[in-house]
Amino acid sequence: MKFDVLKSRKKQTIASAIMLFMISTMLLDSCVHDPFLDGDTLNGGEPTTPGCTNGGQVCFESSILPIFISSCARSGCHDATTREEGYVLDSYNNIVRKGISPGNASGSKLYKVLFETGEDQMPPDAPLSQAQKDSIKLWINQGAKNTVDCACYCDASLFAYNTAIKPILENACVGCHKTGSLGGNINLVGYANVKVQVNNGNLMGSIKHATGFVPMPQGSKLPDCDITKIQNWVDAGAPNN
Ligand code: HEC
Numbered sequence: 725m726k727f728d729v730l731k732s733r734k735k736q737t738i739a740s741a742i743m744l745f746m747i748s749t750m751l752l753d754s755c756v757h758d759p760f761l762d763g764d765t766l767n768g769g770e771p772t773t774p775g776c777t778n779g780g781q782v783c784f785e786s787s788i789l790p791i792f793i794s795s796c797a798r799s800g801c802h803d804a805t806t807r808e809e810g811y812v813l814d815s816y817n818n819i820v821r822k823g824i825s826p827g828n829a830s831g832s833k834l835y836k837v838l839f840e841t842g843e844d845q846m847p848p849d850a851p852l853s854q855a856q857k858d859s860i861k862l863w864i865n866q867g868a869k870n871t872v873d874c875a876c877y878c879d880a881s882l883f884a885y886n887t888a889i890k891p892i893l894e895n896a897c898v899g900c901h902k903t904g905s906l907g908g909n910i911n912l913v914g915y916a917n918v919k920v921q922v923n924n925g926n927l928m929g930s931i932k933h934a935t936g937f938v939p940m941p942q943g944s945k946l947p948d949c950d951i952t953k954i955q956n957w958v959d960a961g962a963p964n965n
Contacts, residue, residue, distance in 0.1 A: 776874035776947060782863040783874035784816060786947050791856050792819055793943055794899030795847045799907075814943055816870045829864040849904050856895075878949035883957040884965045885915060892950050893918065896941045908938065915964045922962045928955060 776783035796802045797814035804812050812818040813834075820826070823834035830836070837846040838857050845851060852860075863869075882888050893912050899905065901912035910926070911917040921927040929937035931946055931954060939945070946954075957963075 776876040776878075778871040778874040781866050781869055781871045782859060783871050783876075784863060784869065785872040785944075786874055786876065787859050788863050789816070789819075789944060790896040790941060791852065791860065793941055794896055795852060795856075796899075797943070798900050798905060801847075820868055820870075824864060824868050826868040827865060829861040832864050835860055835864055847899070849902075853894075876947050876949055878947065878953070880949050880952040880956060883953045883960070885918075885957065885963065886965065888953055889918075889957050892946065892954065896944075896946060900942070907942075919962060919964075922958055928958055 776786035782788065792813045797812070800806050801808050802811045802813040804814060811823065811834075819834070823832060823837075825831045835857075837844065838852055838860070840846060897912050900907040901910050903911065903913070910921060912921065918927070926937065928934070930940035931951055933939040933945060945951075
């Protein structure tokens with residue numbers, strides 16, 4: 725009898741392990757296609773795919789601010805020093821101050837400009853991804869709120885380079901660390917370039933805001949779970965997987 729119970733427990737464990745595996749494969753997949761939150765991924769206000777939200781609202785702090793900081797608030801563009809065309813795009817108050825009509829993305833200059841072409845294209849070097857544009861649109865249409873302290877759906881045990889690490893860097897870092905815009909002369913596009921910053925210790929030092937390193941991303945900090953993911957990946961030897 726005792727043996728039977730044990731046996732069925734074992735079966736249950738195996739069944740849950742298989743379920744967990746299937747769920748994590750699905751999540752991994754959803755992460756590849758859409759690392760940003762959109763309306764469809766919110767379920768009763770809780771995120772159901774990787775990302776952060778607060779009471780059903782797109783998370784300004786984790787999903788929107790990093791886009792503005794890495795793609796707009798760069799030196800020579802819309803940082804506090806350059807203030808190109810009077811726009812400083814480095815904090816919530818500065819971003820909503822002008823060019824955003826809460827609730828009306830298509831009437832917001834800061835959204836419309838993402839679709840300009842030629843000289844007026846913003847950012848000038850490369851347009852934002854569709855997922856980034858969609859996140860900004862949804863955030864404005866939800867009222868352009870300063871959503872902080874968000875609930876994040878994040879599984880730190882999923883830390884493959886291509887599906888987990890690269891999307892974090894693309895969202896929060898590469899705007900300032902790519903050819904044509906090399907902050908600190910550091911390139912974070914492509915595995916080989918990222919690996920250089922892993923090996924010299926600068927990547928972890930900067931994102932953990934450790935003493936002796938320049939804190940990154942400039943003016944903010946990645947969510948804890950993202951830092952843990954990157955740390956897990958580095959601890960595993962930072963494979964190109
Ligand atoms: C708004 C632009 C901007 C963003 C966003 C940004 N960086 Fe930087 N980064 C810079 C600049 C500029 C420097 C050079 C700073 C200096 O030398 O004072 C730099 C320096 C660094 C350094 C060298 C740090 C050191 O102590 O020498 C690393 C590593 C780095 N960034 C990684 C990142 C990572 C990882 C992210 C994303 C999580 C990121 N950066 C986001 C602009 C940016």
